[in-house]
Amino acid sequence: MKLVLRSIAVLSLTVAAPIAPSFAQTAGQQVVDTSGAAVGTVVRVDGGNVVVKTDKHEVALPKTSFTANEGKLLFGMTQAQLNAEVxxxxxxxxKAIAPGAAVKGSDGAAAGTIDAVDADTVTIELASGAxxxxxRSGIxxxxxxxxxxxxxxxxxxxxPAAEAKPEGK
Structure with a gap:
């Protein structure tokens, strides 16, 4: 998600000032591009991010990516551009979630390496060999x-102790 935020910040075409702290984004508020075309709708505000639902995706974007205008939020990308970036x-x-990739735990410590990936699960080989x-949604x-x-x-x-990786694999 950080990658999405960075990509969007770099590609944002808006040369707008950040939203004033007193400006409150509300769920259901419309987000439009600089031509006035719909980009999406505000779902919620999470700290410094505004979560916007487009026709395809729900994405958290920095509050500073928007400018208030006539009760709507202006955003520097079209809906198609935002969807493409997401x-x-x-x-x-x-692509990064593939066999051999190093995996960190939520605490930042090395957890192991990816052994296998399928449509629903990711198998991680821990340092212990287990x-x-x-x-897949948990990684x-x-x-x-x-x-x-x-x-x-x-x-x-x-x-589980019995789940150790077979020899020679």
Whole structure:
């Protein structure tokens, strides 16, 4: 997700001032591009990000990417451009989740390496040699790292002893 935010910040065409702290984005508020065409709708505000739902994706964007105008939020990309950037970021992340990739736990500690990937799960080989399967939705890639939603210690604690990787694999 950080990759998406960075890509969007770099590609944003808006030369707008950041939203004043007193300006409140609200769920349901319309987001439009500089020509007035719909980009999406505000779903919620999460800290410094505005979560916008386009026709295809829900994406968190920095508040500073928007300018308030006549009750709407102006954004420097069209809906098609935003969707394309999200899809590009998702494709890059999916390529990173592959056998042999190093995996970090949610605490930043080395957790292991990816042993196998299928449509629903990712199998991680821990330093102990044990194999742990996690849902594919429980692992993410971005900024050159693959991170699982558990700490390395939690993964090891949940590793069944019988799941050790067979010799010669």
């Amino acid at each position: 899809e590009k970021s998702q494709a890059e992340a999916a 194999l742990v399967r996690v849902p 993410a890639a971005g900024n050159g790292e693959v991170v699982v939603g558990l700490t390395a210690a939690e993964l090891q604690a949940n590793a």
